[in-house]
Amino acid sequence: MSENNGMFGASGSGDTSGFGGLARSAANFGSSERPYGSYFDEITDELERAYPEFNSAIEKVVIDRGELTLHVKREKLFDTAMKLRDTQSLRFEVCLGVSGVHYPEDKTRELHAVYPLLSMTHNRRIRLEVSAPDSDPHIPSLVEVWAGNNWHERETWDMFGIIFDGHPGLTRILMPDDWPGHPQRKDYPLGGIPIEYKGATVPAPSERRSYR
Amino acid sequence: MTTHDSYASATDTTEGRVYSVTGGDWDSLVTEIGQTKEERVVVNMGPQHPSTHGVLRLVLELEGETITEARAGIGYLHTGIEKNTEYRTWTQGVTFVTRMDYLAPIFNETAYCLSLEKLLGITNDIPERASEIRVLMMELNRISSHMVALGTGALELGALSPMIFAFREREKVLDVFEMISGLRMNMAYVRPGGVAQDLPKGAIAKIRETVKELRHNFKDNEKLLVGNSIWMLRTKGIGYLDLAGCTTLGITGPVLRSAGMPWDLRKTEPYCGYENYEFDVITTNTCDVYGRFLIRMQELEQSLRIIEQACDKLEKSEGQPVMVADKKIAWPSQLSVGSDGMGNSLEHIREIMGTSMESLIHHFKLVTEGFRVPAGQAYAAVESPRGETGVHLVSDGGTRPYRVHFREPSFNNLQATSAMAEGGMIADVIGAVASIDPVMGGVDR
Numbered sequence: 035m036s037e038n039n040g041m042f043g044a045s046g047s048g049d050t051s052g053f054g055g056l057a058r059s060a061a062n063f064g065s066s067e068r069p070y071g072s073y074f075d076e077i078t079d080e081l082e083r084a085y086p087e088f089n090s091a092i093e094k095v096v097i098d099r100g101e102l103t104l105h106v107k108r109e110k111l112f113d114t115a116m117k118l119r120d121t122q123s124l125r126f127e128v129c130l131g132v133s134g135v136h137y138p139e140d141k142t143r144e145l146h147a148v149y150p151l152l153s154m155t156h157n158r159r160i161r162l163e164v165s166a167p168d169s170d171p172h173i174p175s176l177v178e179v180w181a182g183n184n185w186h187e188r189e190t191w192d193m194f195g196i197i198f199d200g201h202p203g204l205t206r207i208l209m210p211d212d213w214p215g216h217p218q219r220k221d222y223p224l225g226g227i228p229i230e231y232k233g234a235t236v237p238a239p240s241e242r243r244s245y246r
Numbered sequence: 247m248t249t250h251d252s253y254a255s256a257t258d259t260t261e262g263r264v265y266s267v268t269g270g271d272w273d274s275l276v277t278e279i280g281q282t283k284e285e286r287v288v289v290n291m292g293p294q295h296p297s298t299h300g301v302l303r304l305v306l307e308l309e310g311e312t313i314t315e316a317r318a319g320i321g322y323l324h325t326g327i328e329k330n331t332e333y334r335t336w337t338q339g340v341t342f343v344t345r346m347d348y349l350a351p352i353f354n355e356t357a358y359c360l361s362l363e364k365l366l367g368i369t370n371d372i373p374e375r376a377s378e379i380r381v382l383m384m385e386l387n388r389i390s391s392h393m394v395a396l397g398t399g400a401l402e403l404g405a406l407s408p409m410i411f412a413f414r415e416r417e418k419v420l421d422v423f424e425m426i427s428g429l430r431m432n433m434a435y436v437r438p439g440g441v442a443q444d445l446p447k448g449a450i451a452k453i454r455e456t457v458k459e460l461r462h463n464f465k466d467n468e469k470l471l472v473g474n475s476i477w478m479l480r481t482k483g484i485g486y487l488d489l490a491g492c493t494t495l496g497i498t499g500p501v502l503r504s505a506g507m508p509w510d511l512r513k514t515e516p517y518c519g520y521e522n523y524e525f526d527v528i529t530t531n532t533c534d535v536y537g538r539f540l541i542r543m544q545e546l547e548q549s550l551r552i553i554e555q556a557c558d559k560l561e562k563s564e565g566q567p568v569m570v571a572d573k574k575i576a577w578p579s580q581l582s583v584g585s586d587g588m589g590n591s592l593e594h595i596r597e598i599m600g601t602s603m604e605s606l607i608h609h610f611k612l613v614t615e616g617f618r619v620p621a622g623q624a625y626a627a628v629e630s631p632r633g634e635t636g637v638h639l640v641s642d643g644g645t646r647p648y649r650v651h652f653r654e655p656s657f658n659n660l661q662a663t664s665a666m667a668e669g670g671m672i673a674d675v676i677g678a679v680a681s682i683d684p685v686m687g688g689v690d691r
Contacts, residue, residue, distance in 0.1 A: 098622050129496060133638040154507070217326065
């Protein structure tokens with residue numbers, strides 16, 4: 035997604051160390067190849083059987099660090115979630131909330147919502163990941179599937195500005211009701227700390243020189 | 247009202263007549279309210295209220311004394327910890343996350359580190375002694391947290407003495423924390439790759455003695471409450487939430503176990519070597535406040551059992567490393583506890599300042615720049631005193647987290663307030679909230 039050049043973060047300095055030629059790009063996870071290993075093959079097989087639209091709903095299946103992530107198209111999120119919850123052989127009866135992630139460089143897929151799911155019946159875990167563009171930040175709500183997602187979706191709206199369509203009362207939850215902006219987005223402006231020393235100010239954390 | 251109070255007088259608003267109550271003569275207020283025709287009364291409890299476990303606001307709609315609608319308002323303790331960690335190194339993140347659920351700091355740290363170690367791919371390289379110390383610290387922390395839950399829970403329902411006993415025991419556990427990490431809470435003791443330092447001399451002996459005392463003293467609290475008829479009247483059948491309610495609301499921890507489900511991550515998905523310890527998962531099938539109270543009481547004994555086993559293991563692993571062997575990840579120095587808390591060990595300072603330039607460079611690079619974590623995401627969870635504390639980490643390959651998200655059990659479980667309180671009496675909402683045991687630092691983060 036992103037590419038780092040030079041000494042990874044130090045820019046504009048007279049770099050004489052020879053590291054200037056280095057370039058490193060962050061890993062972009064493509065779909066994993068079968069066999070996935072562990073119980074992941076079984077889960078995808080069962081979901082494919084239970085959900086005829088599997089191929090059009092699931093964008094990619096990623097196995098990384100012993101965890102299965104299903105990237106779902108947002109239009110199909112609700113149906114997929116229902117199948118995952120109600121199919122006897124899957125039974126993901128608990129959703130452990132929503133975690134929003136903002137990737138400003140991932141054009142047309144800037145906002146991601148990540149749902150860790152747990153099946154107590156089978157003692158298995160998977161993760162759903164959905165994305166939406168910044169220009170149209172809508173993702174269907176899953177409160178009807180798992181009532182406990184209510185506050186988590188409110189938090190993700192509050193922090194990232196993702197609008198969960200169908201949520202019974204999508205209001206801010208942690209920030210005050212009249213707060214402008216969504217603080218955990220990467221483009222949210224951070225304030226510097228004004229200090230009294232010859233009119234100088236400390237730059238905002240996001241603008242300080244740093245290693246990346 | 248008979249007396250005028252400039253801070254608490256009645257005012258007319260578009261919503262109806264508003265009465266502010268800050269104490270005083272209750273009868274005169276009741277008489278005054280009784281004159282209005284409206285039967286529906288909305289009571290705003292908090293955000294500062296002695297029985298709401300911190301700055302929690304409850305909006306209760308009443309008909310008589312029955313609650314028809316209960317809503318929780320949160321966010322008063324939001325500190326932006328998740329965002330803050332994005333501008334610090336991965337190691338510094340520990341210092342932030344320990345402050346989320348301030349009654350269970352070790353659990354926050356461990357969950358964060360387990361998730362980070364998964365991202366780094368070093369889960370299997372963590373030394374056994376480090377895992378043993380983590381288990382020891384977590385179980386001690388479970389006791390200190392449950393002591394607050396039981397003590398304040400009882401206090402809120404009007405029983406004062408259990409609180410005094412509970413906090414007495416909690417102090418003993420905090421003393422052990424202080425001896426080991428230099429700090430009584432927010433220790434930042436569990437670090438990526440292991441723990442900050444080995445146990446000091448004499449720690450095991452002190453812990454063994456503390457365990458003996460605690461086991462004896464827990465009986466005091468038990469005698470005060472278990473079977474106490476007033477306590478049982480206030481807690482039995484109160485705050486009912488069954489298994490179906492728990493699963494759809496994503497409830498974990500003692501509340502889920504009070505619905506009869508033996509779900510405990512220490513058993514179902516063991517981490518830190520919990521599979522090598524003998525203990526029982528406590529359940530009841532009453533789905534009520536009393537059941538949750540009994541579960542916490544009995545979990546104390548299970549924690550003591552685990553601590554004893556951890557002590558046995560730690561005696562055998564004496565002298566083994568407590569930090570991962572990979573020098574590119576491990577914190578360069580073992581720290582030591584001084585009179586003002588945890589700091590660099592003098593021996594280490596002598597080495598980097600006096601003898602080895604390479605050590606100094608290594609120390610400087612790792613401390614200021616930190617280590618890089620391969621890009622990707624991971625989720626790891628531990629069984630905290632309140633349920634599943636899950637950590638979702640995203641790395642972009644840099645020395646700082648791209649995203650840190652805590653799935654806080656307090657935040658999630660507090661949603662059950664409405665389900666537990668609606669249809670019940672106003673006095674019982676206190677017991678219901680206390681049985682969830684929310685810690686607002688964790689709820690608001």
